[in-house]
Amino acid sequence: MTLAPNSPEARDIAYHFHSYTDAMAHAEQGPQIIEHGEGVFVFDNHGKRYVEAMAGLWSVGVGFGEDRLVAAAAEQMKKLPYYHNFAHRAHPAAIDLAEKLVTMAPVPMSKVFYTNSGSEANDTVIKMLWYRSNALGKPEKKKIISRNRGYHGVTIASASLTGLPNNHRSFDLPLPGILHTTCPHYWKEGRDGESEEDFATRCAEDLDAMIQAEGPDTIAAFIGEPVMGAGGVVVPPATYWEKIQAVLAKYDILLIADEVINGFGRTGNMFGCETYGIKPDAIVMSKQITSSYVPFSAILLNDRFYEPIAEESGRIGVLGHGYTGAGHPVGAAVALENIKIIEERDLVTKSAENGAYFREKLSQFARHPMVGEVRGVGLIAAVELVHPELGDTLPAGKLGAAMNKLLFERGVISRAMMDAMAFCPPMIIEREEIDLIVDAFADALTELEKMDFAA
Structure with missing residues (x-):
């Protein structure tokens, strides 16, 4: 491939290190x-x-080129281009969005914690689970169960939740304490003569067996996408989520719903949890929350999840976690307008x-x-x-x-x-x-x- 020295393609090859790309192949074929x-x-x-x-x-x-989102971002940039939520600070856009997310949640929720991406949000969920277990005097209750082929991000911790081999190879992942159970893909994983419901039962039995083998008192949470995205658009078999939730309830294990891809209408309901009757303790959302016009993410927590964390922060004197850009006013303003568009149209x-x-x-x-x-x-x-x-x-x-x-x-x-x-x-x-x-x-x-x- 011969490119003009100052072409965009040549400059991209020269200076830009790409995500999810074979770097050596990119140097040959360009963008x-x-x-x-x-x-x-x-x-x-x-x-x-x-x-x-x-x-x-x-x-x-x-879609691309939505003028209302551009206007919402520009208006907020003029009014308050940046502020944070550390040390009791707040701004109107973050408050308005938090109220909106809690009131529109598919199950009762208590609080919103802001982050910048789905990966960061799931990474934060892991930290909060560990913090909560310590707050409850259960320091052994730290393991988290994800699923083979699940996708939950690419930070060190969230990539450990992800159940795809290329997110682990040569990164020394997954971290200890992150487990992966059966992928609920009936077409690939179902056995001859096994019905969808029988397969769902086997998935739940596999989860139950893993919990018992590890020790129920060591498992903090189970995380899953209502419909798997990057793992291949895996639609769960009939009765799957009902049976998985029954196992988690049996052992008092929290359920985290990763709605990063599913949320804000993708599954034909506002949330994938509504589509499949899922009642999580936390919901992770990003991507369509702003239609990705601005990087933004949020975690919804119910009281069961939130209250021990809040009490522990009171004992210590601070929740020692947060991000410079979390709850960014421009992102919050765009998210509010984006949700309005989804609802109005x-x-x-x-x-x-x-x-x-x-x-x-x-x-x-x-x-x-x-x-x-x-x-x-x-x-x-x-x-x-x-x-x-x-x-x-x-x-x-x-x-x-x-x-x-x-x-x-x-x-x-x-x-x-x-x-x-x-x-x-x-x-x-x-x-x-x-x-x-x-x-x-x-x-x-x-x-x-x-x-x-x-x-």
């Missing part, structure tokens, strides 16, 4: 540079238009209705020889690719990488999670725009079938 966005579309620096079928990173719920209902249309369209591929499963809920879906002849002998991720490239060439940005192609477009998407994605997928699938993967 795709996105310059601007409008609605569900983004445009590269050569003027080519793409349907952003992943809403950025599962996150631009109200009824994007939750739109997400449910257009999501059903999207999944119906994708279901036409279920009988294709290169497709193993089509799955999803609300406006989040995945198509699992398989090779009819090479099967498991083909390296995992090879089909997904090829399909990702084919879709990009056809003006659709998806995301390959190994061999599962994810779709999570902005909630403002219209049916004709969904058709653009589906038509591009059909064309790319035809091309994929012709490719020689045995070579």
Whole structure:
């Protein structure tokens, strides 16, 4: 690849170290540079238009170029561009948003703690769980159970919660005391002759056995996404969450719901907890809280979780934890306006209705020889690719990488999670725009079938 020395691509290679990227491959192939966005579309620096079928990173719920969010940020920047919440300080935007989040929560909640990202929020949850156990005089109650293929972030602690191998390899992770139980993916993990409900029962039994083996008095919490995102859009089997919650209640173990991807309409309800009848002790939220116009995240805590922590801070004299940018006034103002837009335009209902249309369209591929499963809920879906002849002998991720490239060439940005192609477009998407994605997928699938993967 030959690039002009001062081109954006050349300067990116020279100076920019990318997230979730093969750095050596990047030095050879360079970036795709996105310059601007409008609605569900983004445009590269050569003027080519793409349907952003992943809403950025599962996150631009109200679409690109929403003037109301730009105005909310600008107005807040003029009024109070920054302030913190250390040492009893507060500002109106943080107070208004905290009240809004507590009152709209799917189950009774008490307080909001602000952070800057989903990773930071889950990292903070771990610290608070440890702090709470010490406050209760149970210093042994520190272990946290997550799930294989779950995704909860990339800080040292939150990446330990994440159950994906590439988030652990060469990082010396996971940390001790973080455990991973069965991934609730019926299509991959279910046994021959096992019904969905039987599989859900086995998942709950696996969790119960892990708790007993470790010692119930050593387990502080269980964390899970209502629907797994980066692990492959894993929709839980029927009765799964009911049975998991029964096990946790049996041993008095807290439940943390990671709503970073699911929250604010993605599953066809305002929260994924509503979709699956989950009653958590804490809810972690980010991404669509501001449609990612501003980095922002928050943790909702119920009294059961909050009160021992508050009492311990009183004993010590301070809660020795917080972030410079937490509860940032610009982020809080944008979040408030973003939630107003979601409510006023009824994007939750739109997400449910257009999501059903999207999944119906994708279901036409279920009988294709290169497709193993089509799955999803609300406006989040995945198509699992398989090779009819090479099967498991083909390296995992090879089909997904090829399909990702084919879709990009056809003006659709998806995301390959190994061999599962994810779709999570902005909630403002219209049916004709969904058709653009589906038509591009059909064309790319035809091309994929012709490719020689045995070579």
